[in-house]
Each structure stands twice: as C-alpha cells, then as structure tokens.
Amino acid sequence: AQKVTQAQTEISVVEKEDVTLDCVYETRDTTYYLFWYKQPPSGELVFLIRRNSFDEQNEISGRYSWNFQKSTSSFNFTITASQVVDSAVYFCALSEAGSARQLTFGSGTQLTVLP
Amino acid sequence: DADVTQTPRNRITKTGKRIMLECSQTKGHDRMYWYRQDPGLGLRLIYYSFDVKDINKGEISDGYSVSRQAQAKFSLSLESAIPNQTALYFCATSDSGQGATEAFFGQGTRLTVV
Numbered sequence: 184a185q186k187v188t189q190a191q192t193e194i195s196v197v198e199k200e201d202v203t204l205d206c207v208y209e210t211r212d213t214t215y216y217l218f219w220y221k222q223p224p225s226g227e228l229v230f231l232i233r234r235n236s237f238d239e240q241n242e243i244s245g246r247y248s249w250n251f252q253k254s255t256s257s258f259n260f261t262i263t264a265s266q267v268v269d270s271a272v273y274f275c276a277l278s279e280a281g282s283a284r285q286l287t288f289g290s291g292t293q294l295t296v297l298p
Numbered sequence: 299d300a301d302v303t304q305t306p307r308n309r310i311t312k313t314g315k316r317i318m319l320e321c322s323q324t325k326g327h328d329r330m331y332w333y334r335q336d337p338g339l340g341l342r343l344i345y346y347s348f349d350v351k352d353i354n355k356g357e358i359s360d361g362y363s364v365s366r367q368a369q370a371k372f373s374l375s376l377e378s379a380i381p382n383q384t385a386l387y388f389c390a391t392s393d394s395g396q397g398a399t400e401a402f403f404g405q406g407t408r409l410t411v412v
C-alpha cells in the first residue's frame with residue numbers, strides 16, 4: 184500500500200528565510216508519480232509540481248526547488264527567501280502508475296511566514 | 299469559468315438529512331474523484347470513477363454514495379448526514395492517457411452537519 188508522511192505539522196519562519204518541507208513516501212511500485220500541492224487560506228488546491236519515479240533530477244522554479252531522492256524515498260520542497268504569500272498548507276502526494284491514479288496525500292504542513 | 303466546478307461551495311445541514319454535492323468539469327477527463335479533507339489528515343479518497351459505467355469505492359466510502367450522470371458530472375451523496383461528516387470536500391479529475399498528469403481540483407465544498 185502506498186503511504187506519504189509529512190512529519191512537520193507546522194513550520195513558522197520569518198520572511199526571507201529559506202524553508203524546507205519534508206516528504207517521505209512508501210510504495211511497492213517501480214513506476215509512480217509524486218506531487219506537491221499548495222492550499223492557501225482560501226482553500227483551493229494549487230498544483231505545484233509532478234515528478235515521475237524515473238526522473239531524479241532536481242527541479243527549480245523561481246524561489247521553489249524540489250529534491251527527489253529515491254534512495255531515501257524522499258521528495259522535499261524548499262522555498263528560498265520565503266514571503267508572506269507563501270503562507271499555506273502544503274501537501275505532498277503519491278500516485279502509483281498501476282492504480283486508478285488516485286492520489287494518496289500526506290497530512291500536510293502548515294507553513295506560516297511572518298513579516 | 300473554472301475547469302472543475304463544485305456546488306454548493308458551502309452548506310450547513312442537519313443530522314439525518316440527505317444532501318448531494320455536485321461536480322462538473324470541462325477538462326474532458328474520463329476519471330473523476332471525490333476526496334474529503336479533515337484537519338491533520340490530509341485528503342482521503344471517498345469514491346472514484348473511470349467512466350460513466352465504472353464506479354469504485356475509495357478508502358472511506360461508508361456513509362456516502364456517488365452517481366456519474368455523464369462524463370462531465372459526478373455527484374456525491376450523503377444519504378443521512380452525521381456530524382462527523384463535517385469536512386471540506388473536493389472533486390477532482392484526471393486524464394487516463396499515458397503518464398499520470400496532475401489531478402485538477404474543484405474549489406471545494408465546505409459541509410457542516412449540525
């Protein structure tokens with residue numbers, strides 16, 4: 184069975200600090216997909232990134248970067264120079280290729296960026 | 299207009315009442331899902347549908363039923379609502395094509411059962 188663990192329930196940083204959100208996953212499939220979603224206070228889910236299990240290259244998008252390491256089953260998300268607008272709940276999720284493509288979500292990390 | 303639309307956005311209902319949450323999409327995706335979000339638990343899958351004739355139970359289907367009226371419409375029903383069904387409900391769609399595209403989510407329905 185697939186499982187996603189986000190051990191950090193809440194993180195609080197001061198604006199301009201860097202912050203890393205951890206995500207550890209479990210799966211028996213060799214082909215799978217990992218995702219990060221952002222949920223701002225307004226409640227909608229905003230897609231941030233998708234990574235497949237064959238692509239371990241790290242990715243950078245502006246102030247966001249992701250570090251995928253199959254050896255440790257981790258897919259961590261770093262925000263550089265955080266801003267108040269980054270305050271949100273962030274979810275890591277896993278989808279196995281052989282499944283119905285449903286997502287298994289972690290419990291989320293509440294990030295608060297203080298001015 | 300949003301690609302995935304949920305109605306209503308907010309609803310307060312009484313224990314024992316039947317309630318339906320509706321979802322429609324313009325993505326043209328064949329797969330649709332209903333998730334429930336509770337604080338500290340992330341999102342959990344209630345039901346999913348591959349197409350109009352294919353409905354499947356998810357992790358927490360007890361107390362819920364669904365109907366896929368058309369490829370674009372997927373409704374979630376609570377036959378007899380109870381307070382612990384108070385939650386934020388999300389509908390999502392995805393494409394069955396090769397590779398897992400991201401799921402597209404509706405804006406959520408906040409349901410309160412009193």
